[in-house]
Amino acid sequence: MGFFDKLKKITTNIFVGKIKVDDAFFDELEEALILADLGMDTTMEAVEQLRTRCRKEKLEDQEEVRTALREILVEMMNVGDTALTLDTVPSVVLFIGVNGVGKTTSIGKIGNQLKSQGKDVLFCAADTFRAAAADQLEIWSQRANCQIVRQKEGADPGAVLFDALQAAKARRSDVVLCDTAGRLHNKEHLMKELAKLSKIMDKEAPDSSRETLLVIDATTGQNGLIQARHFKETAGLTGIILTKLDGTAKGGIVIAIARELGVPVKFVGVGEGIDDLRAFDAKEYVEAIV
Numbered sequence: 530m531g532f533f534d535k536l537k538k539i540t541t542n543i544f545v546g547k548i549k550v551d552d553a554f555f556d557e558l559e560e561a562l563i564l565a566d567l568g569m570d571t572t573m574e575a576v577e578q579l580r581t582r583c584r585k586e587k588l589e590d591q592e593e594v595r596t597a598l599r600e601i602l603v604e605m606m607n608v609g610d611t612a613l614t615l616d617t618v619p620s621v622v623l624f625i626g627v628n629g630v631g632k633t634t635s636i637g638k639i640g641n642q643l644k645s646q647g648k649d650v651l652f653c654a655a656d657t658f659r660a661a662a663a664d665q666l667e668i669w670s671q672r673a674n675c676q677i678v679r680q681k682e683g684a685d686p687g688a689v690l691f692d693a694l695q696a697a698k699a700r701r702s703d704v705v706l707c708d709t710a711g712r713l714h715n716k717e718h719l720m721k722e723l724a725k726l727s728k729i730m731d732k733e734a735p736d737s738s739r740e741t742l743l744v745i746d747a748t749t750g751q752n753g754l755i756q757a758r759h760f761k762e763t764a765g766l767t768g769i770i771l772t773k774l775d776g777t778a779k780g781g782i783v784i785a786i787a788r789e790l791g792v793p794v795k796f797v798g799v800g801e802g803i804d805d806l807r808a809f810d811a812k813e814y815v816e817a818i819v
Contacts, residue, residue: 558576615738629746636669650676650706676702743764753786754785
């Protein structure tokens with residue numbers, strides 16, 4: 530199971546011992562999936578699909594039913610490419626999300642991965658509102674051996690991004706990883722700030738590949754899904770990073786987010802180490818849950 534070994538310890542084991550495929554089994558399965566944080570809507574859809582499939586295909590063997598459920602859950606997460614699109618020099622990845630979810634550490638870990646792949650990576654410290662945010666990102670830039678562009682606290686985030694894009698073009702950097710403020714006054718303010726950053730990218734890097742990744746703390750469960758809905762409305766997300774799956778998170782929120790938002794989960798965090806943010810694999814993930 531590789532890096533999902535940790536996840537196996539914290540997710541719900543739905544199939545234990547012999548099973549009888551009847552109404553009682555499906556009721557127990559619904560409860561287990563809800564407890565695993567799939568949410569009511571996603572759970573009901575998954576169970577109904579499984580019920581229909583078991584009836585049509587006359588599935589009664591435990592392993593057959595388990596395999597069918599896995600296939601249903603994987604299909605729910607099949608909503609787009611889970612790999613980063615980094616086809617241009619430079620490519621730009623924007624990281625968004627509320628404070629405390631792990632945006633800055635995710636940038637450091639992804640920067641470390643890209644650096645190990647031979648890419649020249651530049652960090653952009655455009656979270657200028659949070660005290661010491663740029664200092665934290667600089668520490669990660671040193672750990673990942675990446676360059677960083679930053680300004681003083683309170684500077685215009687757009688100006689920082691402008692400088693970073695100019696530096697990336699001058700240095701022929703492969704990727705710019707851009708941190709953003711995690712707490713703005715309201716949704717309108719957030720929209721304006723993201724629109725400003727987008728306008729700068731349109732002007733300074735019009736042909737660059739772009740990703741907008743929302744970072745969510747898995748331990749917040751369904752609240753994370755609510756956050757994701759709000760950000761999707763304002764930001765045009767291309768992917769999700771789900772952090773802190775090594776804690777009290779139950780794992781099913783990954784499926785709910787992908788299904789309900791139609792946005793692929795691209796990375797999951799399973800620990801604090803620099804190598805503990807990993808590319809997401811739906812099949813392997815579901816096998817860890819079921």
